[in-house]
Amino acid sequence: MKKLINIPNDVVDEMIDGYVKAHPKLVRKLNENKRSIVIASETRENKVGVLIGGGSGHEPAFMGYVGKGMADGVAVGNIFASPPPDPIVAATKAIDKGNGVVYIYGNYAGDLMNFGMAAELAELEEDIDIEFVVVNDDVASAPNNEKEKRRGIAGEFFVTKVAGAAAEKGYSLKEVAEVARQTNNVTRTMGVGLSPCYLPQTNEPSFTLENNEMEIGLGHHGEPGVEKGELQEADRVADRLVQDILNDITISKGNKVAVLVNGLGSTTKMELYIVFRRVEQILAEKSIEIYRSYVGNYSTSLEMGGCSVTLTKLDDELTELIDAEANCPMYAQL
Amino acid sequence: MKKLINIPNDVVDEMIDGYVKAHPKLVRKLNENKRSIVIASETRENKVGVLIGGGSGHEPAFMGYVGKGMADGVAVGNIFASPPPDPIVAATKAIDKGNGVVYIYGNYAGDLMNFGMAAELAELEEDIDIEFVVVNDDVASAPNNEKEKRRGIAGEFFVTKVAGAAAEKGYSLKEVAEVARQTNNVTRTMGVGLSPCYLPQTNEPSFTLENNEMEIGLGHHGEPGVEKGELQEADRVADRLVQDILNDITISKGNKVAVLVNGLGSTTKMELYIVFRRVEQILAEKSIEIYRSYVGNYSTSLEMGGCSVTLTKLDDELTELIDAEANCPMYAQL
Amino acid sequence: MIAYTTDQYKQYLYDVIEMIEKEKDYLSDLDRKLGDGDHGVTMSIGWQAVKEKLDNELKDEMDGGEISKVVAKTFLNAVGSSVGPLYATGFLRGSKVLKGKSELEDQDLFEFWIAFGEGIKERGQAEVGDKTMIDTIDPFVQSIKLQKDSQSFLHAMDNALREAEKGMLSTKEMISKKGRSSRLGNRSKGFQDPGATSVYLIIEYFQKSLSSVK
Amino acid sequence: MIAYTTDQYKQYLYDVIEMIEKEKDYLSDLDRKLGDGDHGVTMSIGWQAVKEKLDNELKDEMDGGEISKVVAKTFLNAVGSSVGPLYATGFLRGSKVLKGKSELEDQDLFEFWIAFGEGIKERGQAEVGDKTMIDTIDPFVQSIKLQKDSQSFLHAMDNALREAEKGMLSTKEMISKKGRSSRLGNRSKGFQDPGATSVYLIIEYFQKSLSSVK
Ligand SMILES: Nc1ncnc2c1ncn2[C@@H]1O[C@H](COP(=O)(O)OP(=O)(O)O)[C@@H](O)[C@H]1O
Ligand SMILES: Nc1ncnc2c1ncn2[C@@H]1O[C@H](COP(=O)(O)OP(=O)(O)O)[C@@H](O)[C@H]1O
Ligand SMILES: [Mg+2]
Numbered sequence A, B: 001m002k003k004l005i006n007i008p009n010d011v012v013d014e015m016i017d018g019y020v021k022a023h024p025k026l027v028r029k030l031n032e033n034k035r036s037i038v039i040a041s042e043t044r045e046n047k048v049g050v051l052i053g054g055g056s057g058h059e060p061a062f063m064g065y066v067g068k069g070m071a072d073g074v075a076v077g078n079i080f081a082s083p084p085p086d087p088i089v090a091a092t093k094a095i096d097k098g099n100g101v102v103y104i105y106g107n108y109a110g111d112l113m114n115f116g117m118a119a120e121l122a123e124l125e126e127d128i129d130i131e132f133v134v135v136n137d138d139v140a141s142a143p144n145n146e147k148e149k150r151r152g153i154a155g156e157f158f159v160t161k162v163a164g165a166a167a168e169k170g171y172s173l174k175e176v177a178e179v180a181r182q183t184n185n186v187t188r189t190m191g192v193g194l195s196p197c198y199l200p201q202t203n204e205p206s207f208t209l210e211n212n213e214m215e216i217g218l219g220h221h222g223e224p225g226v227e228k229g230e231l232q233e234a235d236r237v238a239d240r241l242v243q244d245i246l247n248d249i250t251i252s253k254g255n256k257v258a259v260l261v262n263g264l265g266s267t268t269k270m271e272l273y274i275v276f277r278r279v280e281q282i283l284a285e286k287s288i289e290i291y292r293s294y295v296g297n298y299s300t301s302l303e304m305g306g307c308s309v310t311l312t313k314l315d316d317e318l319t320e321l322i323d324a325e326a327n328c329p330m331y332a333q334l
Numbered sequence C, D: 001m002i003a004y005t006t007d008q009y010k011q012y013l014y015d016v017i018e019m020i021e022k023e024k025d026y027l028s029d030l031d032r033k034l035g036d037g038d039h040g041v042t043m044s045i046g047w048q049a050v051k052e053k054l055d056n057e058l059k060d061e062m063d064g065g066e067i068s069k070v071v072a073k074t075f076l077n078a079v080g081s082s083v084g085p086l087y088a089t090g091f092l093r094g095s096k097v098l099k100g101k102s103e104l105e106d107q108d109l110f111e112f113w114i115a116f117g118e119g120i121k122e123r124g125q126a127e128v129g130d131k132t133m134i135d136t137i138d139p140f141v142q143s144i145k146l147q148k149d150s151q152s153f154l155h156a157m158d159n160a161l162r163e164a165e166k167g168m169l170s171t172k173e174m175i176s177k178k179g180r181s182s183r184l185g186n187r188s189k190g191f192q193d194p195g196a197t198s199v200y201l202i203i204e205y206f207q208k209s210l211s212s213v214k
């Protein structure tokens, strides 16, 4: 896989460098830690801080979602590797306005340990209250009765969106965490992979597939899926993804949802809209209302091919928060 | 190349279908022509219409740039094929508010003929005044003394941005066209391809490259570039692209520019920011101020790998127009 | 000569449709060397749309002018692209010649193809030597024009096709000046132009159609 | 026994660094089957950062506790990931045992490796059978614990390594329950866990280091 990079081990630092130079009015890097990025403008006094983070390679996630109405800070890890505690703590200190910070991250061993250690440090040394929101929207990663084992994938976008909007609206620490957890509870994602990604350092494909195969329920770090299947038409793929979600969570006639059709990297917007078209048909048949749609690369796996479908069941509170304005370098909503 | 599609010949219609269903508050398809999409909200009376269009396969261009502060309508062609006159005329009629419509399209034989025929029809049959803005920012496609032969590529984003903002601000037909042409005059793009794209119907690579090769100055429909070169580090690629631009247009110490580092499809945002980082270094060395930066997939070539760099030299008027708010399904700016 | 009927004209169009399906990969391959690789795709989309019209709306249509006009509009709207306006203009200009006619005499055929070729040339604004379909169609038109008052159309066609073929083959060594491949400069040398090829096939098939009538 | 000096300990760390560079592709290959394919990358990034410290800041450091603490912090901050906290906690716990010591007796070595293994286990909260590095490190710790009062450390190491190896190999047939590969369920069977492998190599190299001292 040819890549436009310099030295493989430098990609993350150089990306961050380019990122903060590209958007100096929106984000800045902390002097204290080169892997901590925070919102450039002063945030409102007393506002609850929202901190996101995780491995790199998912851009725009997570780095791209720092901004008004979204996260106040991000800790950036190596590719597909949780950030260590230091950048998390540094960002925590920078964004705390006295009312604590909510950590949002995916349910991965590495993130759990690193964010956990960081929270201990922040609470002990800096007396900052921390709340955890662990995202686990990936239906494929464990059965319904073992939800606590599920991974966090594209649905983290909605969780961040809601938490960011809630914090902006003046929710308290507990309330922000609560509504973010609630969003996670009503969010489900199911993905399919068509082609692998390549780590810059190894340049090896994350999995191998025959020409007529796809990986169903793959991880968003190129981890193999739960099942290989024959590549099918987009409509059949969408059927499968939506069915798996609806088998897992009750969304009924008259319910409102937000939909995210997320590209994993090299899949074109054309394809994503073709998949969305079918998702809309299925939901319309069931009289489920799509309140708002997001179609594009919201959480990628380097240049992996494929997509995921996320549904979030909306109540009135979530609807309002999903609708709120947001302004980040890689995502803006009016 | 595996694709998430149904029937290859249906991809454009299905994409449009998905697109308008995903963003009903922002865009709608005309009953008169299934390849014409216009802004969903009523635009201001007397506002000059801005119409864009071209082949599909460049998403978010052009379809994605319909919205407040950008284009009022788009005519969507087959993949890499100009739309025929009918959808152009239909969209023209729908968006004309009595003060005429500016057509913005790239300098390609097909677009010139089809938009030209459409303008004749719109003027003759509907008495609508039309102004043409033909974008030709691609430095590689012809030497400086044959600028009229140059193609339009990613720079069309800036031209559309400026025209959309000008129309929104109440510029007259001639003024919108004038400032858009002016933007085109001070815009230069240079691109590099690392991997080909595949038309859904042929599923053949648009070009073939060895593992250590890149196409310099490629067309944004997968046309071969002007020159094959050895794949180099991102910094050297950026050096080459920026140098070719600065050899073509005088941008001096103290000048302000807008920068677009555009991904062609499968190149990650990580790589684009690494390229941006170097672009910023070069310009900083020359004391050229980057006023605003855009990094991401703004005009793709299906799943092609590679990127382009666009520089637009800004005066005060362009600065203000580039800064204006925009709200489209695939791009929003606050 | 026996007059050429519009039924035979429609059969000719069906033959073109079939031929395009056979040749579409070849045409796309040529375009891949020089342009965006879709010439076979655009031609196929356009002619398949024409087929749909022939099968339905044009089933009982006997007016050669009407048939040509529908072919022109259908092709244009299905295709867009560069070749949409080019071929559409060709058929539209031809339709004026055939208007109201259901049996075509030699004179009609001469005029049809002259109008067809000149229409394309006018639309594309390309010159001989630019490496486009003009390199096929211009010598073809010149040749039938010269023979118009002295030869049967079938005979004229034999000579004109030889000129067209020479023109088509000459595009191989040309440097592109119009269309997508113009950016390639010298790299465009060595490859035959796809449009010059498709238009050659289209006129060649008309000769075949005529010959089978005799 | 001759006491193990912190110079030798540093040499051991250099040996591990060299070993990781040799094995990194293998470790990434294992992780590609089960996880995100980066275990060799993370280990290499971490140990290269440690090397930088050994070459500079730790050049004249003789306190085994200080060395271990710097190794722990450096590794953690360079790596993050799952293994960052795991190995860092191992070295951090070990550093408490070695604090203030520049010559390590058998007793210190026993306590260092017990603290190291228990630290990892506590951090990761995984059980034997979950298909993680615990499957290597837990039997290893159990074994040296049992031998602590009756054997020399070198001798105990021989036995413990055999247990560790068995543990490492047993991960092949396990179904993942912790870490990225747990989603794979049955598809995780047949592949050896990368973390179980890297930690085996790390303790195996300690035995090599010890043996070369004797
Ligand atoms: N201005 C022109 N005049 C005549 N023929 C042209 C012109 N521009 C392009 N062509 C023809 O069009 C052909 C390409 O057609 P096609 O691939 O279908 O369209 P596109 O270039 O839009 O992809 C070229 O091979 C050339 O013969
Ligand atoms: N909770 C845990 N306890 C112990 N070891 C773990 C745990 N989670 C993961 N591991 C180990 O980490 C290894 C993977 O490490 P690595 O690939 O470097 O990190 P990541 O999983 O973040 O990509 C696994 O092979 C496993 O042995
Ligand atoms: Mg990892």
Ligand SMILES: [Mg+2]
Pocket (backbone or CB within 6 Å): B079, B080, B081, B082, C036, C038, C081
């Ligand atoms: Mg084309």
Ligand SMILES: [Mg+2]
Pocket (backbone or CB within 6 Å): C031, C035, C036, C037, C038, C039
């Ligand atoms: Mg073409």
Ligand SMILES: [Mg+2]
Pocket (backbone or CB within 6 Å): D031, D035, D036, D037, D038, D039
């Ligand atoms: Mg891993």
